[in-house]
Amino acid sequence: MKGINFGIIGCGRVAIRHIEAIQLASNAKLIAVCDGDKARAEEKSLLGNVPFYVDYHEMFKQHPEIQVVIILTPSGSHYEHAVDIISRYQKHLVIEKPFVMTIAEGLTLKLLADKASxxxxxxxxxxxxKAVQFVKNAINQGELGAVRVGTVRVRWCRPQRYYNLSPWRGTWAMDGGAMTNQGIHYIDLLRYICGEITRVHAKLATLGAEIEVEDTGVAIVEFASGAVGVIEIMTSARPDDFEASISAVCENGLAVISGIATNILQTFSPNPAKCQLESENFKDAYGFGHNKVIEEVANSILYDKQFLVEFDDGLQTIKLLHAIYRSDELGTWVEVNEAKDSKRLGVPDEALLQLYRTSTKEHETAL
Structure with a gap:
């Protein structure tokens, strides 16, 4: 089978999952990896059996055959790296969450990508x-019926030592708080499973760590369907992680998805026997979804197929995220599609950004 050539920028923990996914895919091949930290880059290069670089400009010079770049750098660097790679090298991009920090970044990036094809x-x-797909289908096909209340609860523990691991953690410019970092997948799944959210009223607080951003947040939401819901996301729970769940109370029953990464169908009242059948065991919080992501990225490029999450769909989750922050800033309800960028989230910090920029003068490769 014809394959697509991938390169990786950013060799933190999630890079392992992307490398594994590429290795498992029949239509993808890893060419090289890059990270400003030589030790991390070398470690991931050994895992992928590919060359490593500390300068992505050098990586592209040595490997022009790379077609897709996976950006796994700190969140606040995604936009700058994406703009540079599209403008200089015209590569397709896979970008980890949140793929942009602001709505404005997303809109600009879309224009650049379209122009560069x-x-x-x-x-x-x-x-x-499996559990997510099962519940979504049960709602869409009428088994659960219309959603009446949709709820997200993430009650996790991230003590001060977690934020002290890297300078970008817990900052408005490079990370965002519990809603942005830990909560983004759950916020996305709430609208994916229960339907589009039209407006929000949120309150955020910092209660468990000395950081710029929130570690606790609650939002009331209204869906386009007329349903209502609650988003509760925190990293200030102590002393452990307690819960991460999504629930849908519907006209014909209740569905609850839990587990370390929405992998366990905890409750399905129309047919409880489905709970075991539609659950998966994950070894870590990343799950197995990256396998499908990489496979579908390659198929999208090879055969011009629609991807799992179209750009505008992904950006809608960023709009919802900023509506939550704007609601907290304004102290009132905010319409999602009328929301402007938060006054805090994603505001650039040049000193922080400089720590994660690539020097074009220094590079190294090794097998």
């Missing part, structure tokens, strides 16, 4: 989970 693939891998 390249595709951007936002990563929302949890949409691929």
């Amino acid at each position: 390249v595709k951007i693939f936002p990563v929302y891998q949890n949409r691929c989970n």
